[in-house]
Amino acid sequence: MNLRRKLLLVALCTLALPIAGWSYVRQMEALLRDGQAQALLASANAVARSLVVTGAVQPEPRRSWYVQAPPGPITVDGYGDDWAPLTPWAQPLGQHGRLLLAADDGGLYLYANVRNIRRTRADAGDANALAADHVILTLGTAAGQRRYLLTSAAPGSFTAQPLDPAVDGLPDLLAAQWQEDGSGYQVELRLPTTLHLNVLGVGVYDAAAGGDRMASDTRTLLSYSDELSRELAQLVPDRVQARVLAPQGWLLGRTGRLDSAPDADSQPGWFASLVYRSLLATRLEDANPWSQDVPRLETPEVGQAGAGKPVAVWRSGEERGSVVLAAAVPIERAGQVDGVLLLEQASRAVPLLANRALFALLLTSFGVLLVAGAILLAFATRLSLRLARLRNAAERAQLNDGRLDGLFEQGRFPMTGAPDEIGDLARSFERLFVVVGGYTDYLRTLASKLSHELNTPLAIVKSSLDNLEHAALPVEAQPYLARARDGVARLGALVRAMSESSRMERSITAAEPEDVDLRDVVRGCADAYRALIGTRRLDCVLPEAPLRLHCAPELIAQALDKLLDNALSFTPEHGWLRLSLSAATGGVDIELANQGPLLPEAMQGRLFDSLVSLRDKATPGDAPHLGLGLYVVRLVAERHGGVASARNLDDGTGVAFSLRLHGMPRQRL
Known part of the structure; x- marks a missing residue:
C-alpha cells in the first residue's frame, strides 16, 4: 500500500467525528422526548384529578356492556350487514357468541350472533321452548328486572316471551328477528329509549351442551358521554387530544384533535423524515392501534394505566414526519381505578430540532473531512513526489560498474537543503555517493x-631466472626453474592486460564520433570473421534500408571482436553463429548469437563486470583469460548511451549477446 492510500485511511479516521456527533444528537433527541413526556404526564395527572373532583367520571363496575354509536341507520331484519363496521369491536357472549349494542335517537339496538351447528329448535310460545336453543334477555331499570325468552323454530320475525312477572316501565312483549345459516343463528331487536335501562343481561343456552336454561350475563351499560366530553374540553390544554376510557379501554369521552395541519415551515420533507426515522428516532409504536375513531383502545399502555400505572409512549403520527406523544394515566378514586385518561400531542419540534442538529453536524463534519482529506492528500502527494525525486536521483547517480554519471558535477544531490527528515536522508545519500565515487575512482585506477x-x-625476478639458467643447477631443479619462468610469464601477461585495460578505457573515452551506416560496419566485421572461425558457420542478418548512427565505428568493431572471441570459446567445431543488426526505439540493436552451453542464472548479471570469466582455468603454458573482453563491450555500449546484455535463446540451443546503442552526443561548435 502506497503512502497516499495510507494517509487516505488516516483521513477516514475523521469519520469518528460524525459518528460521535450522531450519538450525541440521539442522546439529545432522547432527552427532548423525555422532557416532553414528563410534561405531558404531569398535565394528564392534573386533568385526571380535576375529573375526579368535579365528578365527571363516575365509578364504573368492572363488568359492563358497551353501547356504540351506529355508523348509519340500522334495519332490524336479523342480518348483520348494518353491523359490519362495528364487528371488530363485538363483545364476547358465552363460549360461542358475540354481542353488538348500538344506540341512536331511534332506540337501543341489540344484535347477537351465536355459532351453533347442532340446533334444537322451538318457538318462544311452545311448552318445551326452554329445552331448545334460546337466548335469555334481561332488562333492568330502577323499578326492577325482567327476563325474556328469545327463540324461534324458523327464520323471520318472532315475539319474545316474558319469563318474570310484570315490572313497571318494561314491556310485556318484544318484537325481534331470527335468522339462521349453516354456522348458527342471529337475533336482532330494538328497544325504545323510553325504557331508561341501567342494566342489560344476555345469556345463551345450548341444548346440546346443557347448563342453566335461565342464566344471563347481566352488566351495566357504558356509552360515549357528550357531557363528559364537554367537561374534558374545559380542562385539556390547546393542541392536545384527550380521551377518557373505561378500565377495559372503551371510549367514554373525547375532545380535541391532533394538529394535522402544520405550518409550511414546520413541515419536514420526505428525506428529513426518512433520516429521522432511520437514524435518530428510537423505537416508535405503530399508529394504527391508536386510531382516533375507534370505540376501544387495546394497547399495552392503556392496559398498564388501567392497572394503575402511568405510562408515556411515542408513536408515529398520521402526518408525514410527525410523531405523537401519548400519556395514559389512571383516574383513581379511593384507590379504585374508575377509568383511564389518555392525552396525545403531535410533536414536530423534536424531529425538526434533531434533524437540524444532525444536518448541521453532517455538513460540518463533511466540510472538516473534505478539508482534512485535501490537506492530507496534498501532503501525501508532495511527500510522494519528493520521495520519487530522491529515488530517481539515487537510481540515476550510480551506473552498473559503480561509477557515477556526473550528477555531482552538475550540483549537489537534490533536497539536501531541506530541514526535515527527507533532507537528512538526502544528505546521507549525498555523503554515501561521495564515498562510493571516491572508492570507485580508486578501484578504476588500481589496475x-x-x-x-x-x-x-x-623484472628483478625475470633477470634472476635468466642468471640461474647460466648457472650449474642440479637436474632435479630444472622443472622448478621452468615453472618459475612460466609463472613470471603469466604475471607479466596480467600486468600488460591491466595496463591495456586502463589504456583502453582512456581510448574509449577519447574516441571521436561520426555518422556512419552501421550495415557497412557489421558487414565488414562478418566478412573478416569468416576466415577466422574455421568449420563453424556464420550468418549475417542486415536490414534492407540504411541504418545510420552517430558513433565511433572502430569502437563498435572492437566490441564485436570481443564478442566473437568470447563466442568462439564456447561454439563447437561445426556449430553456428549469427550476427544481426536491427533498428530499435531511439537507436539500434546488434546481436551475436552462437550455439553452445547456456548461461548460468547466477552469472547473467555479472558477465560484463571486470575480471569475470566463464572459461575453464588455464593450464600451464596457456595464455590467461582475464575476463576483460566483455567488460570492454560494456564500456563501448555505455559510451554510445546504451547497454550490453546477455540471454539464453528461447529454444535452448545457445546464447545471445546484444548491444543496444543510442549514439554518441554531438559536439557543439
Missing part, C-alpha cells in the same frame, strides 16, 4: 597503479 608497481619486481 594501472598495480601494473606500474609490479613491473620492477617482475
